């Protein structure tokens with residue numbers, strides 16, 4: 487399958503994130519994409535292409551223009567006050583506060599458009615993020631054009647980013663941008679299946695009221711696992727979207743058997759939905775040796791995942807999300823993609 491990649495991801499290299507009351511080095515770092523690139527190249531998974539450039543309006547199909555304007559201008563606003571370090575939020579709008587008025591104060595803006603202090607914004611963040619969305623749209627365009635599948639090797643990740651907020655290392659929701667791209671280019675029904683260890687709260691919230699994009703996610707139970715505040719099994723969609731959202735929260739430490747029971751149910755629902763296209767939020771922090779996550783998947787499971795996704799026989803875009811066992815992340819991603827290709 488074709489792989490879309492750009493060195494411009496390196497423009498985003500946050501220094502530190504707030505973790506258990508201390509500023510620690512960022513887990514989401516450029517080496518992650520480098521290791522994935524090296525592994526898919528070494529294993530000859532497919533041709534590696536640069537992304538095409540798309541208008542920012544393609545991002546605004548799923549993100550609020552006022553949020554995107556903020557992302558574009560944030561670094562200049564921050565440095566205009568004399569700061570040179572990464573920007574991290576420290577005050578947020580929450581229950582009972584208003585969010586219809588954007589504060590003039592930068593810290594207020596940053597808090598309005600974020601939900602955690604793990605997502606540093608720096609000089610090259612917007613450029614890297616825009617390229618990440620271009621990578622996802624290039625993959626979608628290739629698949630719409632007839633490729634069976636494509637892999638968007640993008641960073642930073644996206645599935646925690648909602649219509650108008652960043653968080654969980656995410657700024658623009660690459661998977662949601664790709665899903666909407668499919669919808670805007672002939673697909674009537676699109677599925678986003680999120681197999682990252684963490685619930686795709688951003689993706690869920692973007693499509694929650696819609697029946698044309700079905701969202702399913704297998705993840706660590708939010709009662710104990712990040713992002714904590716969304717991802718429960720009783721979240722089934724709203725309005726038009728009722729029945730088109732499906733969460734499979736699994737207890738930290740769950741067995742691979744449980745994980746694949748959930749995948750089996752998700753596959754059944756996807757088949758019943760008669761989708762025209764499939765977007766996979768491919769996080770490999772489900773890896774047994776991942777430093778911040780608690781599932782047990784290893785190579786055999788990743789190959790099996792790829793094969794089961796291939797059996798859906800849908801035009802498919804894989805979008806890179808999480809995975810923090812940096813040395814193994816590339817191999818784990820390659821195992822999914824090769825499992826998919828070998829089952830073709």
Ligand SMILES: NCCCNCCCCCC(O)(O)C(F)(F)F
Pocket residue numbers: 505506514604643644645646654655656682683684712769771807808809
């Ligand atoms: N005590 C809990 C700290 C958790 N820190 C944030 C974890 C973010 C996970 C990000 C991800 O892996 O879901 C993504 F795919 F977006 F990269």
Ligand SMILES: [Zn+2]
Pocket residue numbers: 682683684769771807808809
């Ligand atoms: Zn994750």
